[in-house]
Amino acid sequence: MADSTENVEREQVAKEPEEAEKPGQRSDRPRNRVQVSKDSHPLNFYVNLAEKLLHDEEEVELSGLGMAVSTTVTIAGILKNSGHVEVARIETSLAGETKLKIRRIEFR
Template structure:
C-alpha cells in the first residue's frame, strides 16, 4: 500500500470530486451527485477514509451495476492523521476510485435524470471528509 499523505500544501479541490462519509448523507445523495457530476465533467472521483470506504464502494458498485459508469482507476492507501496536542499519529485506510460515463450513460440520464437535492446548495468540493 502507498501512503497518500504528503508534507506538500493541500491539493486544490476538484469540482468532480466527491468525498463520501459514513453519516453525513444517505447513499442516494451520493448516487445522484455522482450522476450529475459525470453528466457535467464526464467522470467523477469518489474518495473515502476509514469506515466511509464501505459506503464509497457501495456507491461505485451501484453506479457500475446499473450501467451508469465504468471504473477508470482505483487507489488504496493509508492516510496518516496527526492528533492535535498529541505526539502520535494515526493511520486510516483511504480509497479513491475514478468512474467514467458508460456508453449507456446518456440514454439512462435521459430516462432517469438524477433527483435534485433538497436543502442548501452544496458543491462536491464542499463535502467534508469524515470517517
C-alpha cells in the same frame, strides 16, 4: 483621538482583498470529486450527486476515508450496476490513514 483610530480601522478594512475566498468555497478541491462520509448523507444522495456531475464532467472521482471506504465502494457498485458508468481505477492508501479513491467513472 477616537477619530484617528476609526480612520485607521477603516483603511485596514478597505485594504482587504476583494476576491477573498468565501466560506464554504474550496479552490483546491476538484469540481468532479465526491467526498463520501459514512453517516452524513444516505447512499442515494451520493449516487445522485455523482450522476449529476457526470452530465457535466467526463469523469468523476469518489473518495472516502476510514469508515467511509465501504460506503464509497458500495456507491461505485450501484453506479456500475446501473449500466451508466464503468470503474476505471481504484486506489487505496494505508499511509497514516485508510483512504480509498475511485477514479474515472465514465459514461459507456
